Amino acid sequence: MTDMTSSELYIADPKMTAQNVNVFYGEKQAIKNVSIDVSTDLVTAFIGPSGCGKSTFLRTLNRMNDTVAGARVEGKIMLEGEDIYAPSMDVVQLRARVGMVFQKPNPFPKSIYDNVAYGPRIHGLAPSKADMDVVVEKALTRAGLWDEVKDRLGESGTALSGGQQQRLCIARAIAVDPEVILMDEPCSALDPIATAKIEELIHDLRGKFAIVIVTHNMQQAARVSQRTAFFHLGTLVEYGKTTDIFTNPKQERTKDYITGRYG
Amino acid sequence: MTFNAAALLLLVAGLALIGWLAGRARSVLLAHRAGNKLHSRPQYHGWYVALWLFAPAILFLTIWSAVSPALVTNTVLDSPAAQNLPQFGFERAAILADARAVAQGKQDIVRLEKSAPLVRPYVQATRQYALIGISAMFALALAGGLYAFTRIRPEFRARSRVEKIVMVALILASLVAILTTFGIVLSLLFESIRFFKLVSPSELLFGTQWNPQSGAPVKDTFGGIPLFWGTVLIGAIIAMIVAIPIGMMTAVYLTQYAKPVVRKWVKPLLEILAGVPTVVYGYFAALTVAPMLREFAVMIGISNASTESALAAGIVMGVMIIPFVSSMADDSINAVPQSMRDGSLALGATPNETIRQVLIPAALPGVMGGILLAVSRAIGETMIVVMAAGLSANLTANPFSSVTTVTAQIVKLLTGDQEFDSAKTLAAFALGLVLFTVTLLLNIVALRIVKKYREAYD
Amino acid sequence: MTNPTSPTDWKGQVMQKRIAGRYAAERRFKLFGLIAVLLSGAFLAFLLITMVGNGARGFTYTHVSVPIDFKAMPLNIDKDRLDDADADQVIANSGLSDLVTFAAEEALGPDAAKLISENAWKEVRTAIKDDPELLNGRHVFELPASSAVDIAAKNGTKSDVSALAAQLKQDGKLSTGIHWPFFRNADATDPAVAGIWGALKGSILTILIAFAIAFPTGVLAALYLEEFAPKNRLTDWIEVSINNLAAVPSIIFGLLALAVFINWFGFCQASALVGGMTLALMTMPVIVIAARNAIKAVPPSIRDAALGIGASPVQVVFHHVLPLALPGILTGTIIGMARALGETAPLLLIGMRAFIGDVPSGLCSPSTVLPMQIFLWSDEVDRGFVEKTSAAIIVLLFVLLSMNAIAIYLRNKFEKRW
Numbered sequence A: 001m002t003d004m005t006s007s008e009l010y011i012a013d014p015k016m017t018a019q020n021v022n023v024f025y026g027e028k029q030a031i032k033n034v035s036i037d038v039s040t041d042l043v044t045a046f047i048g049p050s051g052c053g054k055s056t057f058l059r060t061l062n063r064m065n066d067t068v069a070g071a072r073v074e075g076k077i078m079l080e081g082e083d084i085y086a087p088s089m090d091v092v093q094l095r096a097r098v099g100m101v102f103q104k105p106n107p108f109p110k111s112i113y114d115n116v117a118y119g120p121r122i123h124g125l126a127p128s129k130a131d132m133d134v135v136v137e138k139a140l141t142r143a144g145l146w147d148e149v150k151d152r153l154g155e156s157g158t159a160l161s162g163g164q165q166q167r168l169c170i171a172r173a174i175a176v177d178p179e180v181i182l183m184d185e186p187c188s189a190l191d192p193i194a195t196a197k198i199e200e201l202i203h204d205l206r207g208k209f210a211i212v213i214v215t216h217n218m219q220q221a222a223r224v225s226q227r228t229a230f231f232h233l234g235t236l237v238e239y240g241k242t243t244d245i246f247t248n249p250k251q252e253r254t255k256d257y258i259t260g261r262y263g
Numbered sequence B: 001m002t003f004n005a006a007a008l009l010l011l012v013a014g015l016a017l018i019g020w021l022a023g024r025a026r027s028v029l030l031a032h033r034a035g036n037k038l039h040s041r042p043q044y045h046g047w048y049v050a051l052w053l054f055a056p057a058i059l060f061l062t063i064w065s066a067v068s069p070a071l072v073t074n075t076v077l078d079s080p081a082a083q084n085l086p087q088f089g090f091e092r093a094a095i096l097a098d099a100r101a102v103a104q105g106k107q108d109i110v111r112l113e114k115s116a117p118l119v120r121p122y123v124q125a126t127r128q129y130a131l132i133g134i135s136a137m138f139a140l141a142l143a144g145g146l147y148a149f150t151r152i153r154p155e156f157r158a159r160s161r162v163e164k165i166v167m168v169a170l171i172l173a174s175l176v177a178i179l180t181t182f183g184i185v186l187s188l189l190f191e192s193i194r195f196f197k198l199v200s201p202s203e204l205l206f207g208t209q210w211n212p213q214s215g216a217p218v219k220d221t222f223g224g225i226p227l228f229w230g231t232v233l234i235g236a237i238i239a240m241i242v243a244i245p246i247g248m249m250t251a252v253y254l255t256q257y258a259k260p261v262v263r264k265w266v267k268p269l270l271e272i273l274a275g276v277p278t279v280v281y282g283y284f285a286a287l288t289v290a291p292m293l294r295e296f297a298v299m300i301g302i303s304n305a306s307t308e309s310a311l312a313a314g315i316v317m318g319v320m321i322i323p324f325v326s327s328m329a330d331d332s333i334n335a336v337p338q339s340m341r342d343g344s345l346a347l348g349a350t351p352n353e354t355i356r357q358v359l360i361p362a363a364l365p366g367v368m369g370g371i372l373l374a375v376s377r378a379i380g381e382t383m384i385v386v387m388a389a390g391l392s393a394n395l396t397a398n399p400f401s402s403v404t405t406v407t408a409q410i411v412k413l414l415t416g417d418q419e420f421d422s423a424k425t426l427a428a429f430a431l432g433l434v435l436f437t438v439t440l441l442l443n444i445v446a447l448r449i450v451k452k453y454r455e456a457y458d
Numbered sequence C: 001m002t003n004p005t006s007p008t009d010w011k012g013q014v015m016q017k018r019i020a021g022r023y024a025a026e027r028r029f030k031l032f033g034l035i036a037v038l039l040s041g042a043f044l045a046f047l048l049i050t051m052v053g054n055g056a057r058g059f060t061y062t063h064v065s066v067p068i069d070f071k072a073m074p075l076n077i078d079k080d081r082l083d084d085a086d087a088d089q090v091i092a093n094s095g096l097s098d099l100v101t102f103a104a105e106e107a108l109g110p111d112a113a114k115l116i117s118e119n120a121w122k123e124v125r126t127a128i129k130d131d132p133e134l135l136n137g138r139h140v141f142e143l144p145a146s147s148a149v150d151i152a153a154k155n156g157t158k159s160d161v162s163a164l165a166a167q168l169k170q171d172g173k174l175s176t177g178i179h180w181p182f183f184r185n186a187d188a189t190d191p192a193v194a195g196i197w198g199a200l201k202g203s204i205l206t207i208l209i210a211f212a213i214a215f216p217t218g219v220l221a222a223l224y225l226e227e228f229a230p231k232n233r234l235t236d237w238i239e240v241s242i243n244n245l246a247a248v249p250s251i252i253f254g255l256l257a258l259a260v261f262i263n264w265f266g267f268c269q270a271s272a273l274v275g276g277m278t279l280a281l282m283t284m285p286v287i288v289i290a291a292r293n294a295i296k297a298v299p300p301s302i303r304d305a306a307l308g309i310g311a312s313p314v315q316v317v318f319h320h321v322l323p324l325a326l327p328g329i330l331t332g333t334i335i336g337m338a339r340a341l342g343e344t345a346p347l348l349l350i351g352m353r354a355f356i357g358d359v360p361s362g363l364c365s366p367s368t369v370l371p372m373q374i375f376l377w378s379d380e381v382d383r384g385f386v387e388k389t390s391a392a393i394i395v396l397l398f399v400l401l402s403m404n405a406i407a408i409y410l411r412n413k414f415e416k417r418w
């Protein structure tokens, strides 16, 4: 499998580690024996042809697969040394600590303010209105949206443009102060300018959160990530420094994929 | 002799069959003789002749059977034997009906003395008009058939003609809906206007005394407020207090929590609940629920509780509405995109928080539309209130007392023996007009909300 | 948690407590949902159990054994006339009724009139018509008891005849069995002879009329709207009409029928014909809506294929689309018809609430329908009718549930064949 012994690849203090993870949908195995580490200081990109299991694996990291009837996960996934599939782990807390941004922007049909405040409110992170204002402003600022919406916080979140909606969703995830943010093709529904803004945002957020991003766009993976994992047919074919994967892939399949021979 | 509609229908159908065969044969023959190809296949020529033969005749028969009884009665009334009939009212109608029944052979002998001399004129008039009607019908049938028959040529576009006639039939069928709507609006308006000549609209809409038993359109007999209040109390308040929470929670449980097996069993159960006829609910309310509630009321110290109570009718009506509310809420919740739910769960919300703070607010317009439709249904419901709510027009907020509703009073006013044109019967139509207007408005608003909501997520 | 910018302490006591509270709320909420479902189920069960509990006894009746000796007290009956149409009249005029009363008093004592139904002699009459030989000898008849005795015998309730009834029971003179007159008679004032056949036949005739009008009209209208209607004002009006008619309270249709069919056209009042026409107007929008959905579900590829081989649009619709949509249309129609069958309110207004003691003989003869019979019986004072009402409800529910079951079967069988 992958050559993980290289000292450059070694992550001293991984935020999340997955060991020998298998995922099944009923009888069908969607992820086969995948192991990977995720760090706060590095952005990790998942690439691979459609249907290879990127989303599936991403969703196992915050147990969103629990909501799919018939989905089953084997293996070990640790968040700061705690097994997230252990009975003692609380899903509600886990998902607050491992946030997620979806392919299609999905703001709630509420005001911009309430969209961002939703998470902190249900988790009780900001007891007073003043606290909440601070949390909302901080999240929107970090998501690079504050200047655009600060005068219309009462407007519906669905009235924003697609790119703004996606940044609102990122702000919504940031507001609960997660440790990891999972992004599943966050730019695929956006135009190039909005995409550029999100990529910039990912740059800014690096180091504060561990970020995992699924993308179909090779250039994007190259631009935003430091580590890249290439999936194919449910297996992790190659994992390494982004520069290595794109300039000097070790596996034939990886090379074929990034040079556009299939996928 | 009365003319038997079924026999005539068969006869005309038989003629049409002959026309079909003749038209078909002629087209083949003509094509053969002229040596050129038929434009349409032979059976279309047959259909063309048959339709021309059948349709005008049957149309005439329908209209004739609708108007001829009135014509017959008029002729009888003009006859010398009818000159000493009582001028108005029930007796006159009864005598005429009696004579008619004997004349038509439904009855062997007259039951009323005065109707005997009318039997002969009736028989004669009936025979006369039947003869006219049947001759005219056959003349029409033959004329239509012959017209179509002579038009057959090899190059005649019989198919497109037949298809045109089919299209006309389709359009006519569609127009029945409009006709029904107009029929409702016109008949309600017409009778209501006659009522409003006797009693002012503001008296009906704002008067607080309902006492139509006195019959005369004096003041304080046709004040509708107690009925409107009773309708609102039962249909829009008590029934909804039962139906909305239970229906909503059922929908939430079924869409969000229940395993497929549970859903598979509960859905038909709700369908059964929705399919129980209202008269059964009414009987149940009157016979089982009302006495139980009365006992309960007496137990908690309400002495004037009556056996017919707003509460019994309202609760049972609420149960009747549960499946309706639940299926509307089910649809609305399902129309909220899955991504909303995922978005909320991914933030660490529990299912309960997701449902209450994201799904239901997002589904709210749809749910509101559904509730308006449910209210419209509840206030138009008749049997439960007739059987369980009572007929005394009390303006009270006490749910244990008996109240009455618009629908119950319509039934009350129109059943029993009275002439058609009295203020009482006309009042029923005025109440019907109020009911129709309110339910129509509720429906229009509700459908508009639901439609907007559907569009928002499409 | 006063400083919102510090990292969240998920393991802290405050947070743990909060989470426990949220989970408790979650469990409560789920429980409410379950309770809601159970409440609906419990209500349905309560209703059905009450009806079946009351109604099961409505199918049976108590009979009293009374010997009648025709030899000792011969009746003046010309046996040759027993096959004539007026046989009933002949027997009735022979004094049979007095004879039966007399025989009952002989057998049961002076209170016999209270013990057997006043219509008991009619049962004897039926028996004589079936077998004239009875007139030559002595025979023990099982005569229907009076309603009071019937109730006392079946339910053991106290009344002024309960002691007598208990005595008869001890003497072995009472028997309770299936009450056939219930299935073959029309309404009557005496529970001993009241039946549902009159109402059931009325319902069948009414529904047949309604079907004969509403089905073709509804299907043709649906075909027009789905396949041919141009987008214009008229079509909009038709659509709006249909959607609104589907939600108009049923009693409004009763008012329409009263004003138009009865008072204007003068059609036969209280008849299956007018009832059926009223219900047809009411169900037609339902059928149109169901039919439109079924027609919509036919894939366009089928239309394109047929058009491609040169069929005209009318041919495509009648030869290809309609047959494919038919199962769906039928499902909707059956459900609509079931609803019409349970409908009472509009029929009240066109006179179908009158007492009708005869089984309706034709479309124009006065008749009633099953739900109306339930309504009428529910108002009867005689205790015996409580059971009859529930029994009639059981019959009605049975018919309706069967219709719905057929509809569901059709739906499942033909659902999405393509």
Ligand SMILES: Nc1ncnc2c1ncn2[C@@H]1O[C@H](COP(=O)(O)OP(=O)(O)OP(=O)(O)O)[C@@H](O)[C@H]1O
Binding pocket: A025, A028, A030, A048, A049, A050, A051, A052, A053, A054, A055, A056, A057, A068
């Ligand atoms: N809910 C589900 N039930 C059953 N199978 C599923 C489910 N979701 C995904 N799969 C299957 O699992 C495999 C991996 O799907 P996944 O969505 O993870 O792919 P992906 O790499 O994200 O593809 P894409 O790039 O198109 O988003 C696919 O074969 C898919 O068909």
Ligand SMILES: [Mg+2]
Binding pocket: A054, A055, A056, A184
């Ligand atoms: Mg994916």
